[in-house]
Amino acid sequence: MTHSDPLAPSAAPDLSVRVGDLTLANPVMPASGTFSEDLADVFDLDLLGAHVLKTIMHGTRPGNPTPRVCDLQGGMLNAIGIPSKGVAYFRDQMLPYWSGYRAPLVVSISAHSMDEFARLCAEVSLPGVAAIEANISCPNIEADGKAFAMRPDTTEQVMRRLRAATDLPLWAKMTPNTGEPVETALAAEAAGADALVTANTALGMAIDVRTRRPRLGNVMGGMSGPAMKPIALRMTYQCTRACTIPVIGCGGIATLDDVLEFLIAGASAVQVGTATFQSPTVMARLVAELADWTAAHGITDLSQVIGSVEMPDDEAA
Amino acid sequence: MTHSDPLAPSAAPDLSVRVGDLTLANPVMPASGTFSEDLADVFDLDLLGAHVLKTIMHGTRPGNPTPRVCDLQGGMLNAIGIPSKGVAYFRDQMLPYWSGYRAPLVVSISAHSMDEFARLCAEVSLPGVAAIEANISCPNIEADGKAFAMRPDTTEQVMRRLRAATDLPLWAKMTPNTGEPVETALAAEAAGADALVTANTALGMAIDVRTRRPRLGNVMGGMSGPAMKPIALRMTYQCTRACTIPVIGCGGIATLDDVLEFLIAGASAVQVGTATFQSPTVMARLVAELADWTAAHGITDLSQVIGSVEMPDDEAA
Amino acid sequence: MTLIPSLLSVPVAPGIAARCAEARTVVLSNTPVNGEYRLLTLDAPVEVLACQPGQFFQLLCPEPEGEHPFLRRPMSIYGYDAEAGQLQFLYKVAGAGTRGLATLRPGDGLNVLGPLGQGFTMADDWQDLLLLARGVGLATLAPLARMAQQKGRRLTAICSARRPELAMSVDLFQGYGAEVIVVHDEDGSSAPDALRALIEARITAGRVDAFYTCGSSRLLRLLQDLGARHGIPGEIAMEQQMACGLGMCQACVRPFQEADGIVHRRVCREGPVFPIAEAIA
């Protein structure tokens, strides 16, 4: 920054937010699986509040059969699976690259068993990693969307194992497919999670009526994009009310109003996924638009926005 | 029908489907809460496969505070609640009107306790009623969307009480908010349900960023319309695979392709809700379009379509 | 909007006198009026033109770029002419739906549903009528002027606005023989006390048999108070969020004061016009 007039709009208002012990320069970060170094061709990745990588698993895995994506009205389905090159590739090839950025690096991990999950967690707790996001919610890994985050007991067990395996800030990525969103959030908090991410994709399906085949090779997959926004916002609101740890909103965020909607509901930061596929520059624009908005509204600290939802009057209908 | 040429497209192909012991002239019926006698101004209600009424409860109730609806990208939220004029009003005022139609009448009921539910079920089992749809899933009745259909045990308990209370065909309306859709479906079947309806609305929320207030007076509400279609289709598919009783698809159906998508996934019939708000004539048009489609594709019986989804080849990705 | 309702026509049951229909209209013009408002004139089929003042339509708004209005938007009938086959709406660009309406160009199609709801009544002994409204509310009351003229009633229209030049429909009211009084915020003539004095003077002169108003709680409270004091009946057109507009979904209820207590009525079905005395501001 070389500007001298602190009142000029370009004086970059302070958009910093805290997520537990971590301070982010702004609340906008990518959602896991929708981001990679390829995006650096389109904007300066250091404009982001953090970098969140595609979930990695311990060994190498091919991922799901194709087609792996299809589009919907207001969203998409994916069943990428978690193609993974394994932990060694991450350590040797990816970490050095990402360490070159100022933005804190969040590493997303997953596993089929608690042992493997804890081992992977310890192995990725390396210098240069700012936080670990535990993807306990990927609906593609186990049959019919049953993941750790579907239930409070499995959530608490796996998060305790991860908590013991690392000293880094530990985020738990929740699923909208559970019938107990609040109970699982409380279980993650009780197990020592430093933040929650609400949420991963909603389990869905689509059929091509001409071929009578499912549109995804995996038959079912995760719905993301604006279509799931009301569900993700509801979970964000439920979790911020129930828990004391910060919540990171995620699901369908594409516009400044969406960012504000999640912050007002209580999110301390937001993740943007599918919108990047529609417009790869969207996250950089959201940061700029948020700066303009705070300036225009006299907001000096985003804590004036976060959780500021007003409850309706208690008037009769 | 006075046409003489049986090959002319106007010879009204047979669109009848069976839902348990009930035969419907065609698979298209309204979803509860999105239909009333007011629609008779717009098309002949006897064009429908069945009539499904707004859920009634035992006593009179005012419903939720306003605003009760808001619109979304590809859908809407509602928190109408169940304003009810009680069972006497149904018996004396509504039943005589609906008995004037040929289309079978399906009465949707709900209650806060199993006792009240069973009593209401017995009281509405009247001549002129063809089936009872148990709304065990309305997300607005109990806090945070917890309804009977959220869990297999409560589903089984309440459905057993209802089964004992009536000899009429009994349908169970499921919720997409459960983490155990298959288990609750199996529980409803085990308790003696004759059919399942998949599904009621998905719990969501929206905030007006200018006023910072929730867009619904009730804060949270049920998402319906195209945005929830992939979730409802997934549940329909899961339930038809797991259960032997018929499944009625519901959620986001608006076009002929949507109807076909649910039938191909395994639904024996479909319910149309929110689409009627966009176009009140939509159900009548869907019946006509389905007739044209069967004629054009040489389909003589919808059983050639129902459940005809083809699984992807087992090729590697 | 999501659906493109096809032109396939569907029959109503024999014996039903349909009060409304879903119909495709064609835009004749869509022009700005007064900066904030637009007048939309449609070529409409006769089956939707048996309208009453105070009734409304549900419009399936096109999607403006980047926005997705989903539900229909309710709009009062501003003008209707069965012989000319025309239907008019006066609307204020407020959000996604009305921004969508503003994109309509002559020749474009627009799917409408209506006429809906219960319009204004005009009892035989309501000879001297006083109409009080503000902003887009004047659109809702505009067709009353024609009704009054047809029935040979005297109508005074008090048009309230932020600035005198923003008062709408003045010409239209005058064209139907109404006396028009423009009140506005700049000289304070639109303030409740000023209005109260203005109206009470006319009541005292024996020149008010009934009130008509719409929208604003402030104006409603004023007329409720004056009506109660002086025994003057009247009607108000009210608004509420809607989904179906037909009476099916119960989204659009408002509370009303009846003798036995508060009841809920559907704005789209029992309304949008209600007795002033029963409305709750």
Place this chain on the structure above:
Amino acid sequence: MTLIPSLLSVPVAPGIAARCAEARTVVLSNTPVNGEYRLLTLDAPVEVLACQPGQFFQLLCPEPEGEHPFLRRPMSIYGYDAEAGQLQFLYKVAGAGTRGLATLRPGDGLNVLGPLGQGFTMADDWQDLLLLARGVGLATLAPLARMAQQKGRRLTAICSARRPELAMSVDLFQGYGAEVIVVHDEDGSSAPDALRALIEARITAGRVDAFYTCGSSRLLRLLQDLGARHGIPGEIAMEQQMACGLGMCQACVRPFQEADGIVHRRVCREGPVFPIAEAIA
């Protein structure tokens, strides 16, 4: 599409030689070609015009009435001209996205992302080139003709179609000095055996150093077989469902045969052009 990407420009990091950009273009023309196909010509900024034949763009298609294409649609570059500031796509109207493209009129804006992927290569010893493609695949191969001419190579283009008059790009190939052979279904000249005979005759005459093709599995298998028998290398442009087009999401993988076994590569990043020998039909 949902987002209306604003024109706000965002910086890339210093030192990055960006291979692609998200840019707003303006439609110059969008005209039917051969009934099933359309040619879209865009006025495009120079930062997206450093293209290679075989690369593609991701187009943010407008929504046609009643349909909602959500993801971008991949389209091969049919023509590009950095000096004139023009970019062209030849597309077949297939579904919601391409129906949306078909609605574009001169002057409309279109958001594009590109150029993406790895284009065709042309090794120094590939002097005699044989190009074989069908339908819209010819669009993908069209810019190769210019590249061949610029590099002074001899190109033979075998254009396959259902009927002779449907063979596309014949003029374009000829314009760049290629020999064009049209084969079609009506006289059986497009059948695999007929093609095999045709191509083998040329190989025998020593007139084929490399193949280029795209799309069809049938043509791929034919060229793989001929390539293996006669030791002729070549390249194929492949397709797959995509989400991001940039390499981030891993949606677009296809299996390839490497020495050690089958590997997955991203069509959008490692491709869309791959060695014919490694592709799996």
